Amino acid sequence: MKHYGGCLCGDVRYEVTGSFENFFLCHCSRCRRDTGSSHAANLFSRTATLRWLNGEENVVVFHLPETRHVRSFCGQCGSALPTMQTHGRETLLVVPAGSLETDVPIRPQGHILMGSRANWDMELEHVPAFEGLPG
Numbered sequence: 001m002k003h004y005g006g007c008l009c010g011d012v013r014y015e016v017t018g019s020f021e022n023f024f025l026c027h028c029s030r031c032r033r034d035t036g037s038s039h040a041a042n043l044f045s046r047t048a049t050l051r052w053l054n055g056e057e058n059v060v061v062f063h064l065p066e067t068r069h070v071r072s073f074c075g076q077c078g079s080a081l082p083t084m085q086t087h088g089r090e091t092l093l094v095v096p097a098g099s100l101e102t103d104v105p106i107r108p109q110g111h112i113l114m115g116s117r118a119n120w121d122m123e124l125e126h127v128p129a130f131e132g133l134p135g
Contacts, residue, residue, distance in 0.1 A: 012055035018048025
């Protein structure tokens, strides 16, 4: 299975070959800060491979010192991009779901680290929904 994605400005494009084992929505304070949203939506794979199709030289990797938190992004537009994370002997491909151009093949399996979610991140299903911009 092949998946394709890239950044907002189009400078960076990538291909993932293989399957995703997990899909989680992380509400920890680090993921909230680096996405600017209520949570990060990431796909995980221990077996899939990542290949940069173009713009690899524009990929910036930020590792928060003294933590396991790693984030890759486009140095031009700031869009989140896939990253390889190593924890001990395990290497994990982490793909921001929103960076994919192809359909995401699995549904989120859960919200994680809900104990540190934002105080406004509750009962969002009751907030009005609009098809376009509110007028």
